[in-house]
Amino acid sequence: MKLFPRSVRRGIRVLLFSAISACPAVNSLHAANPIVVGSKKFTESYVLAEIAKRALENAGVKAEHRQGMGGTIILWQALRGGGIDVYPEYTGTITEEILKKPGASTDEIRRSLDTQGIGMTPDLGFNNTYALVMRRDIAAKLGIKTISDLRAHPELKFGLTHEFLDRRDGWRPLSTRYGLKNTRVLGIEHSLGYASLANGDIDVKDAYSTDAKIAQYNLVTLRDDWLFFPQYKAVLLFRKSLPQRAIKALNQLAGTISEARMIQLNAEAEHTKDYARAAQLYFGGHESSGGETFPHKLWRWTSRHLELTGISLALAVLIGVPLGILASRGGALGHVILGGSGAIQTIPSLALLALLVPVPFFGISARTAIAALFLYSLLPIVRNTASGLQDIPRPLRESAVVLGLTSRQRLQKIYLPLASRSILAGIKTSAVINIGTATLAALIGAGGLGEPIISGLNLNDHATILEGAIPAALLALLVQALFDFLDRVLIPRGLRLRRQ
Amino acid sequence: MSALVELRGVSKLFGNERAVSGLSLPVERDRVTVLIGPSGCGKSTVLRIIVGLEKADRGEILYNAQPITAASLRTVRQRIGYVIQDGGLFPHLTARENLSLQSALLAKPRSQISQRIDELCELTRLPKNALARYPLELSGGQRQRVSLMRALMLSPELLLLDEPFAALDPLVRSTLQSELKSIARQLHQTAIFVTHDLAEAARIGDTIVLMKEGRIEQAGTFRDLSEMPATKFVTEFINAQRSTLLT
Numbered sequence: 196m197k198l199f200p201r202s203v204r205r206g207i208r209v210l211l212f213s214a215i216s217a218c219p220a221v222n223s224l225h226a227a228n229p230i231v232v233g234s235k236k237f238t239e240s241y242v243l244a245e246i247a248k249r250a251l252e253n254a255g256v257k258a259e260h261r262q263g264m265g266g267t268i269i270l271w272q273a274l275r276g277g278g279i280d281v282y283p284e285y286t287g288t289i290t291e292e293i294l295k296k297p298g299a300s301t302d303e304i305r306r307s308l309d310t311q312g313i314g315m316t317p318d319l320g321f322n323n324t325y326a327l328v329m330r331r332d333i334a335a336k337l338g339i340k341t342i343s344d345l346r347a348h349p350e351l352k353f354g355l356t357h358e359f360l361d362r363r364d365g366w367r368p369l370s371t372r373y374g375l376k377n378t379r380v381l382g383i384e385h386s387l388g389y390a391s392l393a394n395g396d397i398d399v400k401d402a403y404s405t406d407a408k409i410a411q412y413n414l415v416t417l418r419d420d421w422l423f424f425p426q427y428k429a430v431l432l433f434r435k436s437l438p439q440r441a442i443k444a445l446n447q448l449a450g451t452i453s454e455a456r457m458i459q460l461n462a463e464a465e466h467t468k469d470y471a472r473a474a475q476l477y478f479g480g481h482e483s484s485g486g487e488t489f490p491h492k493l494w495r496w497t498s499r500h501l502e503l504t505g506i507s508l509a510l511a512v513l514i515g516v517p518l519g520i521l522a523s524r525g526g527a528l529g530h531v532i533l534g535g536s537g538a539i540q541t542i543p544s545l546a547l548l549a550l551l552v553p554v555p556f557f558g559i560s561a562r563t564a565i566a567a568l569f570l571y572s573l574l575p576i577v578r579n580t581a582s583g584l585q586d587i588p589r590p591l592r593e594s595a596v597v598l599g600l601t602s603r604q605r606l607q608k609i610y611l612p613l614a615s616r617s618i619l620a621g622i623k624t625s626a627v628i629n630i631g632t633a634t635l636a637a638l639i640g641a642g643g644l645g646e647p648i649i650s651g652l653n654l655n656d657h658a659t660i661l662e663g664a665i666p667a668a669l670l671a672l673l674v675q676a677l678f679d680f681l682d683r684v685l686i687p688r689g690l691r692l693r694r695q
Numbered sequence: 696m697s698a699l700v701e702l703r704g705v706s707k708l709f710g711n712e713r714a715v716s717g718l719s720l721p722v723e724r725d726r727v728t729v730l731i732g733p734s735g736c737g738k739s740t741v742l743r744i745i746v747g748l749e750k751a752d753r754g755e756i757l758y759n760a761q762p763i764t765a766a767s768l769r770t771v772r773q774r775i776g777y778v779i780q781d782g783g784l785f786p787h788l789t790a791r792e793n794l795s796l797q798s799a800l801l802a803k804p805r806s807q808i809s810q811r812i813d814e815l816c817e818l819t820r821l822p823k824n825a826l827a828r829y830p831l832e833l834s835g836g837q838r839q840r841v842s843l844m845r846a847l848m849l850s851p852e853l854l855l856l857d858e859p860f861a862a863l864d865p866l867v868r869s870t871l872q873s874e875l876k877s878i879a880r881q882l883h884q885t886a887i888f889v890t891h892d893l894a895e896a897a898r899i900g901d902t903i904v905l906m907k908e909g910r911i912e913q914a915g916t917f918r919d920l921s922e923m924p925a926t927k928f929v930t931e932f933i934n935a936q937r938s939t940l941l942t
Contacts, residue, residue, distance in 0.1 A: 594783030597746050598797045598845075599772035608796065612787045687787035689829035 229257035230441055233270050233279035236263040236649075237385055239323065239405060239429075239457065242464050243283035245474035246452075247431055247445060251281075253478075254444035262470075263649055264639070266358050267292050274432055275311060281433040281445065285323060287425035289315075289432075291364040297425065314435045314442065317449035318428035321457045323405040325359065325424045328414040329398060341420040342373055345399070349376040354383040354397030364425055365401075372423050386652065403427075405454055407462035429457075452477070468650070468659050489662075492647075497666055499561075500643035503636055504629040507565045511572030511625055516618065518573070519580020520606070533581065536574040544571065544632050548639055564636035564643075571632055572625035579621025583614030615686050623678040630671045634663065644670070697760060699724045699853055699885050700745060705754035707740055707909075714740045716909035717754070722853075727879050727886045729900030731893065733932075737909040738889045742855045745887070746777055773801070776846025778859045782838045784830040790841045791826040798848055815844040818878055836867040843875070847882075854879075854886040860895070872898050893936035905929055 230251055234244035244260050251258040261279060264270060271293050273279045290299045294307050308315055327342055334340070337348060345351065359365040360382050370377070383391060388400045389408050402409060402416070404427075409416060429452070431445050452460070456477075464473035515536075522532040542550070547567045557563040587610060595605045611618070637645030644663040651659030683691070698721035707715040715737040722728050730738035743749040745756060747768045756763050758771050777783075784793050791812065798808045816823055819840045830838055839859055846854055856875075860868045876899050879886055890896055896903050897917040904914040905928075912932075913925040921937075924930040 590779055590781060590783045591785060593748055594777075594779070594785070596748065597772055597775070597777045599769050600797070600800060601769075604800055608800070609785055613785070615787075689785075689787045689789065689831065692786075692829055692831045 229259045230281060230437065231279045232258055232260045233264050233273055233282040234260065234262055235267070235270055235282070236265060237403075238407070238461050238464050238470075239403060240283050241470040241650075242460050242473045242477075243319070243429060243431070244281075245470045246448065246477050247281055247283065249474050249478055250444045250448055251441055254440055256438065256441045256444065262646070263637075271432075274313065274434065277434065280437055280441075281431055283429060284315075284432045285427035285429055286318065287324065287364060287427035289430075291425060292362060295363070297363070308432070309435070312435050314433050314437075316431040316433070316446050318430050319448055320429075320450045320452045321405060321454040322426055322428050323403045323454075323457065324419075324427045325364070326402050326404045326416045326419070327399055328392070328402045328409055328416050330392060330395075331413050331415050333398060334415045334417075339417065340415075341418040342369075342423070343420050345375055345377070345417070346373060349378070351377055351379070351398040352396070353377055353380040354388045354391050354400045355380060356385045356388065356401055357382045359401040364423075369423055372421060384652070405457040405461060407458055407465050410458070411462070411465075465656075468656055493662070493666060496642065496644045496646055496663065497670065499641075500630070500633055500645075500667070500670065503561060503564050503568060503633045503641065503643055504626065507568035507633075508572055508622070508626050508629055510565075510569045511576055512622055514569075515573050515576030515621075515625075516580050519577040519618070519621075520584065522577060522581040523584035525585075529581070532577060536577045539570045540574045544635050545638065547571070548635060552639065560639070561636070561641040563639055564633065564641035568629050568633055568636075572629055575621040575624040575628070576618070577621075579617045579624070580614065583617025583621075584610055586617070587613050612687050613690070616682070616690060619678065619682055619685060623675065626674045626678065627671050630667060630674060634667055697724075698722055698757075699759065700887075701757040701760075702741070702744075703755050703757065705741075705744060705751045705756065707737070707744060707749060708752050713909050715744065715751070718909065718911060719754075720904065720911065720914070722885065722887055723902070724885050725883045726901040727876075727884075727888055727899055728902045728904060729888045729890060729896040730904050730906060731890055731896045731900075732906035732912075734891060735908075736906040738891075738906050739857050740909075741906075742777070742857050742887060742889055745853075746772060746775055746855060773797075773849060774852045776849075776851035776854045778839070778842045778846045778854070778856045780858045780861050782830070782842035782859075784838060784842060784845070786830050789827055789829055790821075790833065790837075793830070793841060794826075794845050794848055797845075801849075811848060812844070815847055818847075818881070819844055820874065834867075835863050836871065839863065839871060843878075847878075850882075852885060854884050856886060856888045858889055858891070861890070861892075868895075875899060893933065905932060907932075 232244045232248045232251070234240040241262055244262070248258045248260045264273065264279075267284075267288055270279070270282045270284070274282055286301070286304065289304055289308075290296050294304065296303065296307070299307070305315055327345075329339065339345060339348065353366075355366055360380075366380065369375070381397070383397070383400075388397065389412055391397045392400050392414070393412050402414070404416065408414070431448065433442060433445055435442075460473045460477060463476050464470050467473070518532050518536070522529040539547070544567065547570065548563060551557050551563045551566055557566060591609070591613065595609045600608065633643050634645035634648055636643045637649045644667045647659050647663035648667075651657065651661075651663070700722040702718055702720045705715055705718045706713070718737070718741065720741070730741060732738050740749060744751050747763070758767075761767070763771055784790070785796070788796065794812050794815075795808045798811070812826065813823075815821075816826070821837060821840045821844065825833060825837050825841070830841075833841065842859065860871050863871065872895055878884070879899075888896075888899055900917070902914060903917055903920055905912045905920060907928055913920055913929050915923075920929055921933050924933065
């Protein structure tokens, strides 16, 4: 996701961080209490989470997978706060980033986690360390085999993930340790980085050693000759309050995935664009609880999308029209209402989501998405209601007054019908914007057509992006058409004559 | 006979502009009183003050010898019919809906409403098939007929007309003027008619009140004004318009 510059994204992450920790009971919209498995925003994390989910289900425990919630801090805080119950992590990340105890032993890690009510499975069987990778042909031409060889080439361009740029075991300490003087370093999204590497926009990037793309793009891993990177053994972190049955099922995954196996599963996931399918491969390929067909997925995304936009729009109409009526009377209150709803609109949508996550009752859920969409929908409705009412010609207003109608009768029988065209136009604008903005809901695990868009961005796969983008665009057109029809039903005929 | 409406020492300022200045005027029953004068003389403002669209800065307005208060305003309004230049018909309602709106909200029986509409159609010579049309589908003359009907729906004690025919073409205008005169006679209607056109005033008014800069210059019949002008301005105004009267 390159929607925002790095500084903004970091800000959002900090917000989410404080947010989730302030919010101990983050609920989902769904009623029952399945165990929630979270994952970070990259293929391997998705696959491991999917495997964990399947293992829980096989043990008879209800589980759901909330895909690609963000980076380490978000997942860790969500786990501690109870927003999620399980997520895949790496020992190096735990010591460096979470506990800030570089070089701690497994026992030390376990003890520290224990005090926070968090348990850790034994390692799953592979070490996915950080690595620097280059195109094989360029590395060969420059004679670069190890990270220390890079010192002789300060002209090389680095394209690093934002997480790696910030990590305690990331770029800064790495460059200090090896004495790398490269100044051309930019932050780039992980999957897009591979494409940039392939077409020569960058020369070096960070990768995970089990990344299927290393082979796919014909890259070489530079040897960490001064042993800078810690061990990154994959484990599952879980809340110790989980039922024993669930913990046992997770622990049974220990030592079952070798490095080669993981590369294969990652490749499968990226090849089929289907994480559930990769998990299925792990479990032996039979039975298809995860193998959802495309029409079924499309239905699930679309109905969730409509649910998010429909509820938020309905709320915005219920609140926005009365606010618009108040605002149309002008004065200080009118300024406050119009100014307030205008100010909300200027907050970038992603930031608005991040701002809402800390509020108790919201958290990481569909509720938050609905609240954000609701706030976004307000301005067009409030403003159009207010201006539609203010634009009613004075002679008509006065005629209504002089006829001796009460203010309620004037509003119901005269003013609102006269302003109906403008009010409906505002609602239509909100609805269409809403459909587009709702794709961001997937970022906080609320689902909808944003799900394939975000997976597609992760996989750098345009077809998957289009699976969400095209239905979203069609939905917007459909909604537009629906409102054109509603115009004919709801705008009194006498007002439509002008157009003919 | 006592006046139906009486203005006593009424003043109204718009910013620093004095629209109405210490004006006292009894409006007698069963007569058409015409307020005439150059534009900006405050004649429309007088109507707006009576019907409560403007609040007088000074003075009082008596209705049936009782001062109009905030509490009595709505009831008084229901006894007044008000017609403005472009009719003020609601474009989202048909002619019939415009006519029945007020009565329906006062919970009058449907049959009574529809009977009243039939009577008024006859009185104002509005073809019945026009009732189903929206204001934008009516001619200018028909629109003013419907406006007049709407004002007469509840048989008002007082009819206020603010240049109702000013935007119509001369032929339609002339027809409506004579029809209005005869309607007013038939109904013994008390009315105040605002115009800047002396010919119209002479044709319709029983009493003509000539105003200038928010004050009354002279009140009387057309003959009084033309034969015994009270001020130089009255002479000038009548002479200026008499030339158009003759052409």
